[in-house]
Structure formats: structure tokens, C-alpha cells
Amino acid sequence: MLFSETAYAKINLALHVRRRREDSYHELETLFAFAKDGDLLTAEPADTLSLSITGPFAEGLEADDSNLVLRAAKALQVASGTRQGATIKLDKRLPVAAGIGGGSADAAAALRLLTRLWEVAIPDAMMHEIAIDLGADIPACLQSQTVFGSGVGEKLTALIVHDIAGTPILLVNPLKPCPTGPVFKAWDRVDWGALEVQDWRHARNDLEAPAIGLVPEIAEVIAQLQVQPGVTFVRMSGSGATCFALFDSLDQRDGAAQAISATRPDWWLLPTVLR
Template sequence: MSGAMRETGWAKINLALHVRARRDDGYHEIETLFAFVDGGDAIEAEVADADRLSIDGEFAEGLDAGADNLVLRAVALLRRIHGGDRVPPLALRLTKALPVAAGIGGGSADAAATARLVRQHFLPEVGEAELMRDVAPLGADVAACVASRTCLGTGIGERVQAAPELRLTGTPVLLVNPRAPVATGPVFAAWDGFDRGPLLVGAEVRAQLFAARNDLQRAAVAQCPAVVDILTELGALKPWLARMSGSGATCFALFDAAAERDAAAATLAASHPHWWQMTGALR
């Protein structure tokens, strides 16, 4: 797209994810620490005669480019809230670089990127907090993905507060996925219902992250046993933290130095060339 407007759907990871209760509406009360990687899907847009979406990239196969796609839903929602004359019809292109059903944001990140693009070019008076409220109905992670920086999520994940005291920006990170999709709904449904305690967030970042957990890991492993293999391999490469993200199957490892991350990535690429991986740094 020549001269297109552009945004990035940054990959999301859950540094920790504590499930506290199952709600009557089928959702779950959680406490999670969101972080974002400096790489992800690409969104491009041009003014057109009607809204339309094309999808390409490594993980485009099987994705629906129709009106139910979260990218188009984000445009339609903002147009409905702020007025149809404010947001023109858009031809959008999504380049899908992140695996689907992988616990790293996916459609939520793409919807949030689209919302940021629309705000930047057509709704400049809309602040970030307002935009987060506008798009929250699209999914539990979408508000956090609008901010795309380290933050604490509560409720079903839609209540977001900044966590600048963690000072994790620039931390080298390696993401690994076995190229096996994991459905979020069944993983949450298989949670055992036991509240293992709150997520503590403060100045003692590493100690608190070591003590934290992902309460969905057991259910995800039942659906995708390769998660155990990835975490075992990552742990042997000496990151300071390795954990599954979200409902799986992507796992991440945090390192002290980019050279350590890159050496780990090379080792895994040699031993497991079929695994997807992405290197980057936390935003």
C-alpha cells in the first residue's frame, strides 16, 4: 500500500497470570502482569470506498477477513461511538507475523493497533484512556493492548493500571511456540477452581515474578504437552525467568543481555527448527 497509514500489533505476554475466581457469567477474575514485545503484526490502511480487509503473512491461512474480524470490528465500533462522518471507509491490510491462538495477544493486539491508527489519523482529540474504554468490549486484553506497555490487569483483564515501577523496558526476550494452537475457552474452563493467592507487584520485581505463576499452565499442557518441552529447553538456557504466556502455547524467556538471548535462540533453532520463535525486547 503506497502511502498507507501504518501501526503494529505488538506481541503481548503475561509475565504472570493468577486466576482468582470463576464468575457466574462464565468469565474469570484474574490478576495479570501484561508486558509487550517490540515486534508483532503489521496493520496498514488507506482511505477507500468501503471497509475491507486483506490478510497475508506467515500465519494468514484460515483467518476470516470478513466483518467479524476484530480489525474491522474496531473500525466499526469507533465509527459508531464517534460519528460515521469522522472515520472514513478504510481498506486495511493485516500482515500476520504472530501465530494464532498462541497466548500472545493475536486478534486483541490487531484490534488495538487498528484503534490507535484510527485515533492518530481521524480522532486526534481522543485520549489513550478514552480509547481503551471505547474498545474494551472487543475483548478482555484489548484495553491493555492499546497501551502496549507493562501494566497490571484485573477484573477479566480489562481493568488496567500502569506499572512503571517495574522498569522492564529493554529487557531481552525470546518467544517460542510449538506451532500448535491452543483454544483459550477450554483452557479457562479446565481451571481447577482453586485460588492460589494474589499477584504481588512492586519494587522487588524479580523476587515477585519468581513467586508468581500462570494458573492456566496445567490446563494448557493437557491440550498441548509441548509446552513442557519448551519450558524445559528454555530453563536449560539460563534465562532469569521462563514461563508460559496467557492460555498458551507460547512461552517466553527473559535474559539479562541480548547476547544471551540470541545464543539461546540459536541453540533452539538448531535443536528444534520446527518451533516458531521471535527475539526482541520488552517495550
């Protein structure tokens, strides 16, 4: 029997960097949201664990023990005590290292997928610990719902943000490398204040300026999104280079996608909605 699970694209509606910690990580405050689309994982029962990767962004990805999907699978095996295996396939539809979850979303989707495939019962607290051990964004990606994140992003607080679900959103990436490490290194180390969740439209992404310094094309993406008819909000997600725009209607979102694609066919676009 074949099981499938979407690795939903992660969106940082706001991202405040508060300080750099002694362990070199950064204290963050962020509002996570998720699109209804993303990478796709499938799995079927097998005696051992294996992973294959296809899709438009599969090139350069290793399907070995360094891959977060297999690391998540093995961590779940240990936690559940199961000896079951799985043949896992990852259809890599989202750009890599693009500020929208990527490997973190894939690992979280693998945990959800294999829990169903293997029919194992893992307490929520234990699953959260598995996710934290794999990566800071993975607990949020495991839930894949709107949530406030603090600490390094792993401390999650459930909340209700009105009028988010179903909002038309357009993701745009100029397909320029924007690695997380250099972006954080270029952060100005100024604490510009706390994130007020219910006022997130007037909040910030403190990594936007350093990311633009490294990848100037991000500014062009933002500028193109801001002038589209029906746009209500524009910001960069995570550490970049993906930017997003929210729209009043699906038709206006699709019109913006067509207009931008016509002028910049070299950019990656994903018209979708928030979950």
C-alpha cells in the same frame, strides 16, 4: 498517504486466576508487558472499509465482519461520527490463539492506526469502553505498556516495574493448537492467592498446568528454555502455548534462539525485547 502501526505481542509476566464468575468469565490478576515486535497493520484513506490479510499466519483467518480489526474500525467510526473509510492490510506475523494477544493486539492497533489516519479525537475513557466491548485483553493491548490487569483483565492500573524495558526476551511456540476455552475449563478452580506485582518473578501462571495437560509440548518448550545460557526467567504466557524466556543480554538471547531452532526447526521463535 499510508499509515502503519505495530500490534505489539502481549506477554503475561504473571497470571493468577482467582475465581470463576457466575457469568462464566474468570476473575484474573495479571501483569501485562509487551514486546516491541508483533503483527503489522497499514491503512490508507478509502471511501469504504476493507481488510486484507497476508503473512505467515494468515491462513484460515477471515477478512470479513467477524474479524476484530474490522469490528474495531466500525466501532471507531460510530464513536467518532466519521464517514471515512480505509483500506487496511494486516501482515499476520504472530501465531493465532497463542497467548500473546493475537486478534486483541490487532484490534487495538487498528484503533490507534485509524485514530491517526482519520484524525479523530476520542476521549481516553470512550476509547477504553470501545476496547472493552471488543474484548477483555484489548484495553491493555491499546496501551501496550506494562500494566496491572484485574477483573477479566480489563481493569488496568498503571505501574512502574523496574528493569523491564529493553529486557531481551525470546518467545517460543510449538505451533500446537491451545484454545483458551478448554484451558480455562481445565483450571483446578483453586485460588492460590493474590498477585504481588513487584514480586512477579515469584508469582504464577495458573493456566500453565492445565495448558500442559492439553498440549504436552509446552512442557518441552519450557524445559528447553530453562537450560539456555544467560536465561533469568521462564514462563508460559496467557493461556499458551507461547512460552518466553528473559535473558541477561541480546547475544545470549540470540544464542538460545539459534540453539533451539537447530534442534526444533518446527517451532516458531521470536527474539525481541520488552517495551
